[in-house]
Structure formats: structure tokens, C-alpha cells
Amino acid sequence: MRYISTRGQAPALSFEEVVLTGMASDGGLYVPEEIPTLCHDDLAAMAGLSYAEIAFRVMQPYVNGEIDDATFRRIVTEAYATFSHDAVVPLNQLDANHFLLELFHGPTLAFKDVALQLLGRLLDHFLAKRGERAVIMGATSGDTGSAAIEGCRHCDNLDIFILHPHNRVSEVQRRQMTSVLADNVFNVAIEGNFDDAQAMVKASFADQSFLNGTRLVAVNSINWARIMAQIVYYVASAVALGAPHRPVSFCVPSANFGNVFAGYMAYRMGLPVEQFVIATNANDILHRTLADNDFSKKALVATLAPSMDIVVSSNFERLLFEAYERDGDAVRALLERFQAEPAALADAPLSRLREKFASHSVDDATILEVIREAHHRTQEILDPHTATGYRAAERVRADAATPMITLATAHPAKFAEAVVKAGFPGVPLPPHMDDLLEREERYTVLPAELAAVQKFVAENRR
Numbered sequence: 001m002r003y004i005s006t007r008g009q010a011p012a013l014s015f016e017e018v019v020l021t022g023m024a025s026d027g028g029l030y031v032p033e034e035i036p037t038l039c040h041d042d043l044a045a046m047a048g049l050s051y052a053e054i055a056f057r058v059m060q061p062y063v064n065g066e067i068d069d070a071t072f073r074r075i076v077t078e079a080y081a082t083f084s085h086d087a088v089v090p091l092n093q094l095d096a097n098h099f100l101l102e103l104f105h106g107p108t109l110a111f112k113d114v115a116l117q118l119l120g121r122l123l124d125h126f127l128a129k130r131g132e133r134a135v136i137m138g139a140t141s142g143d144t145g146s147a148a149i150e151g152c153r154h155c156d157n158l159d160i161f162i163l164h165p166h167n168r169v170s171e172v173q174r175r176q177m178t179s180v181l182a183d184n185v186f187n188v189a190i191e192g193n194f195d196d197a198q199a200m201v202k203a204s205f206a207d208q209s210f211l212n213g214t215r216l217v218a219v220n221s222i223n224w225a226r227i228m229a230q231i232v233y234y235v236a237s238a239v240a241l242g243a244p245h246r247p248v249s250f251c252v253p254s255a256n257f258g259n260v261f262a263g264y265m266a267y268r269m270g271l272p273v274e275q276f277v278i279a280t281n282a283n284d285i286l287h288r289t290l291a292d293n294d295f296s297k298k299a300l301v302a303t304l305a306p307s308m309d310i311v312v313s314s315n316f317e318r319l320l321f322e323a324y325e326r327d328g329d330a331v332r333a334l335l336e337r338f339q340a341e342p343a344a345l346a347d348a349p350l351s352r353l354r355e356k357f358a359s360h361s362v363d364d365a366t367i368l369e370v371i372r373e374a375h376h377r378t379q380e381i382l383d384p385h386t387a388t389g390y391r392a393a394e395r396v397r398a399d400a401a402t403p404m405i406t407l408a409t410a411h412p413a414k415f416a417e418a419v420v421k422a423g424f425p426g427v428p429l430p431p432h433m434d435d436l437l438e439r440e441e442r443y444t445v446l447p448a449e450l451a452a453v454q455k456f457v458a459e460n461r462r
């Protein structure tokens with residue numbers, strides 16, 4: 001299997017190349033040329049299997065024989081052994097037919113661990129095979145940075161540099177990054193805001209000469225391997241609730257659209273899914289596009305669900321590619337228009353999307369109300385991202401008889417600010433992290449100057 005670009009003009013790549021490459025050279029995103037299928041019997045045979053075994057079976061066709069089965073099985077098993085729950089992603093029944101899929105039992109308490117525990121190991125495997133080393137650079141305002149660091153801390157062939165805005169991430173989020181003291185992990189606190197940090201990372205990717213030929217790798221959600229890893233929990237949770245014999249629906253708190261796109265891939269592979277509900281916070285481009293065909297940028301709003309604060313949903317392009325029946329030229333034209341001015345989808349692709357997707361946007365006041373209401377009804381304390389999903393699932397689900405699975409994307413202890421604002425005393429960190437606030441930290445404060453940051457990276461990489 002090859003991987004092709006959503007804009008139709010970049011060369012097709014192998015799995016190995018696509019893992020090591022971020023964006024396609026034509027500005028598009030890579031997707032598999034053909035979507036592998038899971039037939040009725042394949043799904044039925046997954047009942048009762050471990051998460052790691054389901055993960056192996058779902059992902060193996062995408063890997064396309066480029067890693068031998070025994071090695072890939074070992075990589076998958078090691079990646080998910082880092083989760084603190086034996087089910088890896090347990091289902092928690094909230095009421096008669098509404099379930100939470102708890103994706104927050106990984107090392108950093110948010111769903112990004114599911115993909116990044118695997119991606120770090122895949123990168124390390126391919127680099128070792130090539131006898132190469134690589135540098136990862138990323139900017140974070142929270143969840144991605146810590147998940148990437150945890151995913152790479154044991155990788156012999158990778159050095160990781162994560163930039164965060166100095167004094168502008170929460171203490172829990174900072175310490176999840178800075179208390180990892182591995183030799184290949186470098187935290188840089190930038191004297192500036194998140195946009196300054198991100199601009200320096202972008203500039204470093206655009207001109208990599210400061211690394212003298214060493215490969216720079218991105219681990220943001222446009223990396224295909226992250227989508228691939230996320231397909232697995234849709235399949236595993238649906239099978240646990242009776243797939244392929246009965247369908248389920250999913251509700252996904254969404255931002256860059258990587259998570260819900262993975263669900264759509266599971267559906268295209270053959271998983272019976274009745275409906276996908278997209279939940280957004282006040283940064284509602286996905287909801288405006290689906291509900292009103294208003295595909296336009298709006299100023300960023302800082303919300304109580306900060307990991308969903310985005311202006312543009314980068315992975316939505318992958319869904320547009322499918323909605324436009326894989327017409328790369330049409331996707332390129334639409335996205336070029338969107339960059340310049342408010343855009344709209346053509347009628348046929350929009351109605352294709354509306355057949356499977358519904359959406360709902362939840363503002364900050366409602367997030368607090370939902371945290372209280374969900375606790376009153378179910379005794380659960382939801383994190384603010386999951387709260388958007390809980391509300392959206394209740395408001396726009398098509399059918400009360402089909403099980404609704406809302407993805408719980410973070411542990412509430414990670415976003416205690418919202419929980420406290422909702423009137424609760426706070427949520428303790430889970431036992432394996434309860435000494436987080438006493439752990440030794442290591443990070444370097446640098447000015448928001450590209451030359452200073454690049455010098456630091458070049459001098460410290462191993």
C-alpha cells in the first residue's frame with residue numbers, strides 16, 4: 001500500500017516514509033491509497049481479545065509488511081503496556097445507553113498518549129533500521145508536548161525539543177514535561193507566547209540548514225501514524241459493545257479533527273457506525289462548517305477546554321478529500337480559497353458529510369453547567385473537553401436506541417481549573433503521579449529569538 005496526498009501533487013510514499021515525513025510537499029496530508037477492510041468475520045473474531053492484539057490486527061494492513069509481524073506486535077504491546085488500566089481504554093457506562101470511552105489512562109492523562117506511545121517507537125524502529133538519528137521539534141500549549149516527550153523518552157535515535165511559552169502553561173502541564181529527566185529530552189521555555197514558539201518551530205522546518213543534514217521530524221497530528229493508532233480504540237470499543245452485530249455511535253470532542261477522522265476511517269474499514277457527533281468549544285469552525293456551510297476562520301477564543309482552542313482544523317482536509325471523492329484538485333482549490341477568504345463547500349460533498357456527521361458547539365458557561373449536571377446524574381467528574389462531548393451527544397444524537405460512546409479525552413485532574421470553577425474541590429492526580437509537584441524539573445529559558453533556539457538545538461542534540 002502507498003500513501004497519497006490530499007492535494008494530489010506530491011509523490012506517493014511507503015509507510016516508512018510517511019511516518020518519517022510530516023506534511024506532503026504540495027501542502028496536503030497523506031492518506032492511504034486504498035482503505036483496508038475489516039469484514040464481519042474479522043470484527044467478530046476480535047471479541048474478547050486484548051487491546052494490543054486488536055491494535056495489531058487493525059494496523060497491520062497499514063504497515064504493509066514494512067515491519068515484520070513479530071516486531072510490530074512487540075512494538076504495539078510495549079506501547080500499550082505503559083497504560084495504567086489493563087483494558088488500556090476502558091468503557092464506563094454512564095446511563096442506559098451512553099458510555100464514556102476513557103482514553104486518559106496513559107502516562108500524561110490525555111488521549112494523545114494512545115498515538116504518541118506508538119509513534120515514538122515506530123520512529124525509533126525505522127531510524128535504527130536506517131542507521132540514522134533525528135531531531136523532533138514541537139511547540140505546545142499543553143497536551144501534545146508532554147505526550148510527545150513521554151512517547152520519545154526511551155528512544156535511542158531521537159532527541160526531542162519541546163518549546164512552551166514561559167509561565168503560560170499550567171503547573172501540572174509544565175511539570176509533566178519538565179520532570180522527565182531523560183538525556184534526549186529538552187524543554188525550552190520561550191519568553192513569549194504560544195504563537196512565538198510555534199512560529200520558531202515552523203521556521204525551523206522551513207529551513208533545516210541549522211541541523212547540518214540531520215532529519216527534523218514533526219509529531220503533530222498530521223502524521224499519518226497518529227491517525228492510524230487512533231482507529232484502534234473505535235474498533236475495540238464498538239466490538240466490546242457488540243459490533244459487528246449491532247452499530248454504535250461516537251461523540252468526539254474535536255479540534256484539529258485527527259481524533260474523529262480516525263473514527264471515520266474505522267467506519268470506512270467496515271465498522272458499523274450509525275453517527276459521528278463532533279463536539280466543539282467556542283472555537284467552532286467545524287460546527288459552523290457542518291451546520292451552516294460557513295467554512296471560515298474566526299479569531300481564537302481562550303476557553304476552559306484549552307486543548308480544543310484552534311482557528312483551523314488541520315485534519316479536516318483529510319475528510320474533505322473523501323467528501324470530494326478524492327479529487328485532489330478540488331480540495332486544493334477549496335483550501336486555497338479558505339486561506340484567503342471565507343469559503344463554502346459544494347453541495348454534494350456537504351450532503352455526503354451530513355449523512356454521517358452532526359455537530360454541536362458548547363461555550364464556557366455551558367461547560368461548567370455540564371460538569372455539575374453530569375456529576376449530579378452519574379457521580380462522574382468530567383474534564384472540560386469531555387464535558388463538551390457529553391452535552392453534544394445528548395443534544396444531537398440521532399437515535400437513543402443505538403449505544404452512544406463519548407470519548408473522554410482527558411483526566412479531570414489535568415484540567416482542575418475548570419473543575420474548581422464548576423464548584424468542586426478539585427480532583428486528585430492518580431496514584432502514579434501524586435508526587436508530580438515535588439519532582440525535580442529541568443528546562444532552559446530562552447528569548448523568543450530563532451537564532452538562540454536553533455543554536456540551543458544544534459548544540460544539544462546528540
Ligand SMILES: *Cc1c(COP(=O)(O)O)cnc(C)c1O
Nearest residue numbers: 254255256257258259307409410
Ligand atoms: C488534542 C485534544 C483534543 C482535540 O483532538 P483533535 O484530534 O485535535 O480533534 C480534545 N481534547 C483533549 C484533551 C486534547 O488533548
